[in-house]
Amino acid sequence: MTTRTLQVDALARVEGEGALYVKLNGDEIETVEFRIFEPPRFFEAFMRGRDAHEAPDITSRICGICPIAYVMGASHAMEQALCIEVTRPIRDLRRMIYCGEWIQSHVLHAAMLHAPDFLNLHDAMAIAKVEPELVKTALRLKKLGNTLMEVIGGRSVHPVNTRVGGFYKAPSAKAIADLIPELEWGVQAAGEVARGFAKFEFPDDEDDYVFVSLKHPELYPIDEGRIVSNTGLDIAVDEYPDHFFETHVARSNALHGHMKDGPPYLTGPLARYANNFGQLSDTAKQTAEDCGLGPVVTNPFQSILVRMVEVQYAIEEALRLARAYRPFTPAFIDAPPRAGTGHGCTEAPRGICYHRYSIDADARITDASIVPPTSQNQPQIEVDLTRVVRRYMDLPDDDLRWRCEQTIRNYDPCISCATHFLKLTVERT
């Protein structure tokens, strides 16, 4: 009997590190495990006893790539607990800064971390040698997202201007108006990048996914909505704990998210897109069509295209909000401390991110629970890996390994805080 072992010492181009273990016995797949060795940072534990108003700043440090998702989820939850109703201008400005996060995070992943997979290159710097204009455009788009975050939030990683109840200070009319020309450029540029990526060769693959996302009556979901699935789930954010739960498996320092009585599910761009295609702008729908995408995409390797469609949508949306922007006061709504519980859920670039907190009469946190998208996607990532290994088992080890890594990168997994290298070990007996 021959035993073949494949090993990659590092899965690169993901946020953080983990490991993958695949064991093949002849044509039988014995084990497929995606491991996360994230050294625990204990956010839920050390938040106990802290002031409710500190939750957005503390939880933003869970992830430097999507801090706004944490700021918003925590803010919404605390506002519910403290009975704060924010005003329309506050909501609009929040949506605008969230667009900035989507743009920078999606472009970083699509152009710099994911695109190299399709070009057989190691990184964006290598792409810049063969396609300098493409990389320059991508960097300019990424910068546009960061600029939005800086102008509204003060800085792009861990903004300082956001808070429970709104903002410390509304930006000036001029600061927002100055963004408009670059946003106008960005709408076109994002479409071009999407169409460029559509020329990539995509491996054949598909699944009958359960898609979980937010849904809003008028808007493509970013910062608000109900939690829905393509299998009939339709619940308010508060009902999340009634329908979802987490388990802790030995192989991972991240908890696995599950739907009660449900199969693994996918959250993120593919789910948002399938559940909310009708809410996209006409421009974004046209770009999707130009890229050969229907209203539902079931090939996870095409998630790079869906991300670029979402980038274009987010730029258009930020442009709409920027054109309508007027500075406002009060910049935030405050309320006296009271005991309560609040829930928050928004669409992080990688999918729904859920928060729940209980606070006491002094507004000190007594209980915290946060479910990031990558925890929820872990079981589905393993399903995808199994399917891909089965389909492409005959590939030579190197190609199969590359494809497995790509399968993980399709999710843009945010294994923030991880230390260990990702190891892919395929044992063939």
Place this chain on the structure above:
Amino acid sequence: MTRPKLAVWKFASCDGCQLTLLDCEDELLALAEAVEISQFLEATSEIKDGPYDISLVEGSITTDHDLHRIREVRAQSEVLIAIGACATAGGIQALRNFADVDGYTNTVYAHPDYIETLEHSHAIADHVQVDMELRGCPVSKSQLIELITATLAARKPHIPNVSQCVECKRAETACVMVSQGIPCMGPVTQAGCGNLCPKIGRGCYGCFGPVEHANTAALSAEFARLGLSETQTRDKYRYFNAAAPAFANAGDRA
């Protein structure tokens, strides 16, 4: 001419400090020309063996495995630079240093026995020799560029070690504590962020860590005058740089 080899390493962190490097959109391609990026897992799957001329280290040490890894990184690096509050002070996760970690694992994980962790979150310099440090949660883009440029040119980087108050005066920002009675960590916090919080009427929350010779006793007294409880004052120090000695001591005394 061989280019200097640059490596970027991650320990317990949020990725935000290394992301700051990727956020230098205008400088990134030039930097990739000036140095050979030899190890930067988040950005490239090309990995070159050491030794490395410059290592940027993000994150704190929280596991035994990482303790071994940082020693290896040190052994392979000519210049080792710790970037950000996690690497220079243990980060927000150092709040565990003031609590009972067994209780923590029980809070977050159903099977605490699966979790391996050290009792404390430590700064890089607690374990290996660090040649330079850059403060901030996250570090500032312009300071990061200055530090890398200076290191490549073998000159001393221009990283001022004055307080946030000095930054306010330079930017002509009205003092939020004097004019509005907002508690502010500016007097004891190192400058460098670009005066971000006071500029928008927010008190500094100390994300750049303690300035040299910080007079925390005077500030704690001022906080008391402004009506902060002992817990509130302690929490001001026990934040993103909780384990930096000056803040840890001030927190203990509050």
